[in-house]
Amino acid sequence: MLDLSGKSVIITGSGRGLGRAYALAVASAGGSVVVNDLEEESTNATVREITDKGGLAFGVAGSVADYEFTESLIARCVDEFGKLDGLVNNAGIYHVATPEDETELRMRRLIEVNVLGSMFAATHAFRQMASQGFGTIVNVTSGAHIGIRGFTTYGVSKGAVASLTYNMALEGQRVGVTVTGLSPMADTGKGENGARGLDAVGVDNRPSPAPVARLVTYLLSDQARNLNGQVVRLDSTGLSLLSPPHFRTRIAPGSFDSVDDVRSAFHTVLNGEVHAVGMPS
Template identity: 50%
Template sequence: MAERRDVMNNKMLDGRAIVVTGAGAGLGHAYARALAEAGARVVASDVNADGVRGVVEEIVAGGGTAIACVGSVADWDSAEELMRTCVKEFGSLDGLVNNAAVQHAASPLDENEARVRRIVEINVLGSLFPAMHAFRIMAAQRRGKILNVTSGAHIGLPGMVAYGTTKGAVASLTYNLALEAAQHGIQVNALAPVAQTAMSPVEDRKDGVTRPRPEQIAPAVVYLMSDASGSLNGQVVRYDGRSLSLLDPPHFRTTRVTEDIATTEGIAQAFDSVLFGTVAPVGLY
């Protein structure tokens, strides 16, 4: 075990070219720095020019390699240019950390069209577009890793209808793209982090766990971008710096009713006699 730790700590991403979206602050900032410290050449992307240039300056000052790309990953052409920039500058695209997102909490009674459209465009299209463009390049290379950043909110949290919906889409992107990826030598997984950031400033969760700092989450990203993660594909990893687990992929339950269900009455009887007994509660906590 000691020997494995030594290997894991010795520039395990040496020479890899990795794009990190939403790298201008918070978790993305921490991911970019940790990847560079592990030897990766990083393309840091964000709409926040000052933030993304700041993280690049930190990486370079620490002896790492990084460049900044300013633009919106929710724009199809900008997302494509981001991936092409990585190939142009570093010769390949070995990884994408699909992190860019925004968050707001609100009751459905208080939502408005502008806020819902914004969160859907940034969180869903801003994950789907980079993943699509990265996938095309990686398929031609016959290698690569895509790590989408989702959230436990997609399981269900009060006040998180819009945000949770977008993160559910990111989880679904992971499952679907992973099925396409395996035949091309690509791995696609997702991380559901728990951390204290500007998006999630509350220090303590309802379950009593103190939210860790972003840099405490970054080791999971380094691992998932490395060869050490092996053949892991299509999985959602939950990590809060203290506990590490996998989310069960969605599936239809094995308990099924197949007889006398052709009418409304038959369906009602099936629920009353069988299916209501298999109902599970929803929600993260």
């Protein structure tokens, strides 16, 4: 079993579902946990589960979509534990909607929480970790950013989180900070809405959160530093790494002085490079 003794870790969105499982696993491995969720009741419930088993934890309720709150969340961890070893950037919301059915209000709310909330927490955590010269950030993304019908807005938000991971990982190389991405598939415990969401995309195999929680524990350990910038996937088929996005090496050269030049480039070279989009069905 990995030993996280002496490490202090903030886990956002850990009042329920996968976040709760992450918090319990980190505490079980000896880590000190800052539990965060939007609601006081669920935040405190996870804290009690940890402390009743002899673990060390305290809770801070609030929204990661609030820039000043996320700054204070990092500060509370440092005040209590003296440092910040890890952030699991887990807090997020989702809904199922086709582009025809989407609304401005729902799009704005989801982007505020999933994109800005993730950026706020990661940015404040990175600053603290850079000043220490060490630390690990695990950003929770989703296979939806590759493409799943019914999840356009959610997929957009999680694509942003993946890009946050790639860019922040490069910055982390300067200052000793490791940044990885996690794309989990498990029973999130989000109740009826969560079940409807999985049903909408044909997901009927909902594995336990336990393997994902063990993966998070590993990603927070010193043994996973070589995974800087990687997005790790765990689902019912197994464990894998997402290929980092890149422009393909096959290039159609030219000055492209006319539309015919552009057409020719596609018809002679690039059309053979076109791949299907979306998660495998």
